[in-house]
Amino acid sequence: MARDELLTVAQVLRELGGVSRRTFYRWRELRTAPPCIRLPNGELRIRRTALDAWLRDRAEGAA
Known part of the structure; x- marks a missing residue:
């Protein structure tokens, strides 16, 4: 099974x-951003599958 790609905030x-970046961090405050992983150095990563699912959930006309 292939490993899920971890994206940086800049890539997202x-x-x-x-x-x-300000908007993204505001979304995080509001808990509407895609789920993130905080690395030991404090940087955030977003799994590719989490971003794709987050985008699907926000599609116009989504059920």
């Missing part, structure tokens, strides 16, 4: 079409 922001 680029994929979301240039959402600002």
Whole structure:
């Protein structure tokens, strides 16, 4: 089984079409951001599958 890719916040922001870092961290405060993993050095990572699921849940017309 392939390992799930861990994305940096910068990679996620680029994929979301240039959402600002400030907006992303605001979403985290509001608990509406995709689930993140905090590494021992304090950096955040987002699993590819978590980001894809988060995007699917926000699609217009999603059931």
